[in-house]
Amino acid sequence: MADVKKSKTNVTARQEAKQAQQLCRLCGNPIQVVMQLTPSGRKQMVRKCCGANA
Numbered sequence: 526m527a528d529v530k531k532s533k534t535n536v537t538a539r540q541e542a543k544q545a546q547q548l549c550r551l552c553g554n555p556i557q558v559v560m561q562l563t564p565s566g567r568k569q570m571v572r573k574c575c576g577a578n579a
């Protein structure tokens with residue numbers, strides 16, 4: 526039982542570490558992902574960074 530709990534914690538920690546490692550190739554800043562509503566009313570994941578906003 527304790528192992529299951531531990532592995533779950535590890536998975537969460539891994540995901541956080543993975544997200545933290547997503548850096549922009551151009552400026553090196555962490556890439557922010559935001560939810561945006563398209564004109565058609567759908568949600569869309571958009572990466573916000575130096576030049577990736579277009």
Ligand SMILES: [Zn+2]
Nearest residue numbers: 549552574575
């Ligand atoms: Zn950038």
